[in-house]
Every structure is written in structure tokens, then in C-alpha cells.
Amino acid sequence: MNDMPEVAGLQKYPLARRGFMMSGLISGLTLATTRVDAQAIHTDAVGLEAMEVQIPTADGALPGYFARPAGAGPFPIVLVIEEIFGVHEYIKDTCRRLAKLGFAAVAPELYARIGDLSKMSDSGEIFAKVISKAPDATVMSDLDSTVAFATANHGDPARLGITGFCRGGHVTWLYATHNPRLRAAVAWYGPVAGPTSPIQPANPIDVAGDLLCPLLGLYGGQDPSIKQTDVQIAVDKARAAGKIIEIVVYPDAGHGFHADYRPSYKPADAADGWKRMQAWFKKYGV
Secondary structure, eight states, X not given: OTTSOSOOOOOOOOXXXXXXXXXXXXXXXXXXXXXXXOOSOOOOOTTEEEEXXXXXXXXXXXXXXXXXXXXXXXXXXXXXXXXXXXXXXXXXXXXXXXXXXXXXXXXXXXXXXXXXXXXXOOHHHHHHHTGGGSOHHHHXXXXXXXXXXXXXXXXXXXXXXXXXXXXXXXXXXXXXXXXXTEEEEEEESOOOOOOOBTTBOOOHHXXXXXXXXXXXXXXXXXXXXXXXXXXXXXXXXXXXXXXXXXXXXXXXXXXXXXXXXXXXXXXXHHHHHHHHHHHHHHHTTO
């Protein structure tokens, strides 16, 4: 990126009540996050500026990936939040897909200080050794820094959105209660409940009433790792507080149905969710 500063029609499915065992949280994620080499969608960088970047933060730089249309912009900004496997090719491709639509899309490696997720594949190990050790406050601060980076590189902070997948969907919920400049958020199968700790004191279900922007949640009806009754509780809390929220549940989809490099990929549901995401961003000014 030559001019960049150097480091500068599916019906909504009703939320069903169904049984859920705590052991299903990790086992469901483990089954759903099996990594495979094949990827269904490959987006080129023709007409784009797309590259690895270093994102300045409060305590050093984080690696990340940035893609935007060629030209001066400014372009609406979309933060793209990784799953538990880091900013690998699927996340980079998602950034390029968004850039093809006219967005400046940036995906920070939020867990880079703690471990190299590209070298880890076991979900339980990743959660225990990396994810659980990332303070929510640091994640929120790093995302603020990511917005500043995108703003300095042809992004328009007045048109700011966020989307994330799996753990990234969880982070999307939390950031939507943190940054008042957000115009819209789209969480793909983001867990809303789970263990807490002093450094991760709240889940989306606890803070849903504090949403600062409209939130769209996209979930799989066959996802064993997310209790849909918990999602409904979060929705009820948000609506009771007067917040704008919409949840779409795809009856036959499991966890990770947008991840086109995994067996869980559901092309029709992924495409429908992608269209809904675009419409949500457009409707609310991203």
C-alpha cells in the first residue's frame, strides 16, 4: 500500500428451547473448528490495496491484515474479528470480500501477545493457553487502536462497523457495548454465555442491555456449543433496554457455517447471512 503511513429470503427461525450440557461447549467447538486445507471461496486483490500490516497499540504493534479499495477514499471501516485460529487465509479473504464491496476491512491479531494461533489446532488448548488469558479491557483497547489505524489509512470513522466469527462474534457483542462510534455490528455464531474471570468479567448475556449500536446475530440451529435460550435471554435484555437487535437462526446449520474452509460450511446459509450483513451495514450507516 504505497500511500499508507508506515504503521500509522430466509425466514427468521424461532429460537428453540433445547437441552444443553456444559461439556457441549468445548466438544461442539472442537467438532466445528476442525481445520482443513480446502477453501471454497478465493477472492483476488485486483482493484484493492491488501497486505499484512502492523497496528500501533498502547503497548507496541499488533500484526494484522488490511484490505481496502484502491483510491483515496475515505472508505467505511469494518473491523473483522478472528475466530480462535488467528488471522489466517479465511479471515484475510473475508477482508478482501468486504474491500470488494467498498469497505476498508481490517483484522487485528488480537491474541498475538499471548501465543501464535497459527501453530495451534486443539480448541481446548487454545482456550486454556491463549483465549482465557486475554483481558477484555486489552481487547477493547486494541480494537480502538485498530479503528485509529484504519482511520489514518483512508478509513472513515463516521461509518464504522464490526463483524466477527465464533469467539470473534463474542468479541463483536462486547465491542458493541464499548465504542459509541459504532454504527452497526454483526456477530456470526458468537457465544453469549460462558465462564468469567477477573480479566474477562462479563459475557454478552450480562451486558446486552448496554448495546450502543444495532446488532445482528447469525446463529446455527444445530450448533451444540451455543445455548439458544441464552441467546434469547440476551435479546430480551437488549430489547427491554430499547436496543435494536435482530437474531436469525438457520435451522440446519451448525457452528462455523460461514467458514468455507471447514466441514461445517453451509453455502446457502453463509450466502444469506452475508447478504443480511451487507443490508444491516447499509441500513444503519456503515
